[in-house]
Amino acid sequence: MRRLAVALALAAALVAPPARAQDNAQTLADIKVELSLLMAEFTALKGELVAGGAASTGAAGGDALQRLDAIEASIARLTAQSEAVEIKVNKVVTDGTNRLGDLEYRLCEATEGCDPSTLPATPLLGGDPAADSAADSGADSAADAGGSGDAVPADAGAGVELAVGEKRDYDRAAALLESGDFAGAAAGFASFVQTYPGSPLTQDAHFKRGEALAQAGDDAGSARAYLDAFTADEAGEFAPEALLKLGRALGALGQVPDACLTLAEVGSRYAGSVQAGDAATAMAGLGCQ
Secondary structure, three states: OHHHHHHHHHHHHHHOOOOOOOOOOOOHHHHHHHHHHHHHHHHHHHHHHHHHOHHHHOOOOOOHHHHHHHHHHHHHHHHHHHHHHHHHHHHHHHHHHHHHHHHHHHHHHOOOOOOHHHOOOOOOOOOOHHHHHHHHHHHHHHHHOOOOOOEEEOOOOOOOEEEHHHHHHHHHHHHHHHHOOHHHHHHHHHHHHHHOOOOOOHHHHHHHHHHHHHHOOOHHHHHHHHHHHHHHOOOOOOHHHHHHHHHHHHHHOOOHHHHHHHHHHHHHHOOOOHHHHHHHHHHHHHOOO
16 A cells, blocks of 8 residues: 555645645546546555455455455545536536527527527637636736737747737747756746636646756656646647656656556557657556556
């Protein structure tokens, strides 16, 4: 059980931000991923206990297997509960959105000159928090710049537009990274994600902060940044590389079991990608089973 405690302690250290409150709430999808990883680790530990004979000899306590079974059942129950909550939330969102759409249609029919066929798609109930935050940040930046609300195309991320201040701050941090000022770049990208929550470049900024910290020799800090980049958008452009580098950073920190689990996730989630091949190579180097 010592390895499980170490894994949990490491996960807590990586997820908890240094000296400040968590900015973003953990999503149900994140919880489900963590539970699945915990179950995989727990199953491996239970197998080692049984194979080593500790349970039968009493070295781990006379009721070790019973306690392990109880913990395993609890993890399975939590996983089922998280899935049930996710289903209920999705149903409420879908039903609520449909009802709002019906109401808008009926109001349009009752309004002279309104054509129901021209109504836009009904926004998802609750809105898009990321889009709302980005819009609010852009408005604040425009106000700081003297009331100019013009958006400037970003160099990174095709099709996205940033407020003047948002682009300026991102470019400043990117320039520091390019010049080799890794500490300054890491601080700049950290400030960027705090100042512009929900920005289209949030994942990019987290990832490049990880790159800066890695170059500065801060393996723990880079691991945390890569984890932030991955969880920011698990289907995003930087997600496979962020998960790969998180696994490598864990290996560099000596957390080989956690590194193996993380690298295995790369191959599972992004099969056929370049990162999946690199992850397999890294696993071989770590001696992952």
